[in-house]
Amino acid sequence: MRIHADALLFDNDGTLVSSLESVRRCWTLWAQEYGVTAEQFGRFALHGRTAAEIAADLLPAEIVPEAVARIERLEVEDVPNGGVHLLPGTREFLDALPADRWAVVTSATLGLAEARLEAVGIRPKTLITANDVTRGKPDPEPYLLGARALGVDPSRCVVFEDAPAGLAAGRAAGMTTVALATTHQARELDADLVVKDLSALSVLVTDRGVEISVRD
Structure with missing residues (x-):
């Protein structure tokens, strides 16, 4: 072809x-911080969607901006750690x-x-x-x-x-x-x-x- x-x-x-290793590491920590259960978290595919969309599906609207900023900070800071x-x-x-x-x-x-x-x-x-x-x-x-x-x-x-x-x-x-x-x-x-x-x-x-x- x-x-x-x-x-x-x-x-x-x-x-x-x-970036799977880094993604899993950071989002697992993020979910723990925001009280998202493994069952809730497991319903959503992380690849291909923005963090804002994922957070909006999982959290109350009023804390979404803070939560999005938090996951971005976690992922950027994790880059030097490998994965x-x-x-x-x-x-x-x-x-x-x-x-x-x-x-x-x-x-x-x-x-x-x-x-x-x-x-x-x-x-x-x-x-x-x-x-x-x-x-x-x-x-x-x-x-x-x-x-x-x-x-x-x-x-x-x-x-x-x-x-x-x-x-x-x-x-x-x-x-x-x-x-x-x-x-x-x-x-x-x-x-x-x-x-x-x-x-x-x-x-x-x-x-x-x-x-x-x-x-x-």
């Missing part, structure tokens, strides 16, 4: 970077792309996204975060904003995601979707192409755009 595009839009956590690293194939794949052909579109806040990307040495020219949007994934707004920032028609963009919410956002934006089975089972992911991670793909940049194919 070959996919042709003008620009590539990447989710970060679970797509480029593995954040590049997923297979990420470095090679991104190094093959011109800086103006790709962007990171994440549900994380700007501070957290920058901390995790800096920790693994990724410096995108274009970064879209929860601070830039009014509606997070699965709404298409984040990915439409990413396409606009790169000056590319949404139909000529490919979204790389590990979470159902992010894939839904890409589809709603009218983009081709590639799912990476890093945090979910392949059968849970609805996408134009499903692979294990970026190491399963090769990329070729030409004057006509970007060509993505599955390695033999």
Whole structure:
């Protein structure tokens, strides 16, 4: 299978970077601090949704802003403790792309996204975060904003995601979707192409755009 595009839009956590260890550590502590039970907490997927949305589902509205600030602080401070690293194939794949052909579109806040990307040495020219949007994934707004920032028609963009919410956002934006089975089972992911991670793909940049194919 070959996919042709003008620009590539990447989710970060679970797509480029593995942060599961850090996420679990910080959110477990956060839940304990705010009296959220394991049963309540277990109903919500952490990947692919903003912290504000998760907190709003679990806590009274009046303490949500404080709780969101707290989880961001916990996660940013936890980055140096380990548990954040590049997923297979990420470095090679991104190094093959011109800086103006790709962007990171994440549900994380700007501070957290920058901390995790800096920790693994990724410096995108274009970064879209929860601070830039009014509606997070699965709404298409984040990915439409990413396409606009790169000056590319949404139909000529490919979204790389590990979470159902992010894939839904890409589809709603009218983009081709590639799912990476890093945090979910392949059968849970609805996408134009499903692979294990970026190491399963090769990329070729030409004057006509970007060509993505599955390695033999």
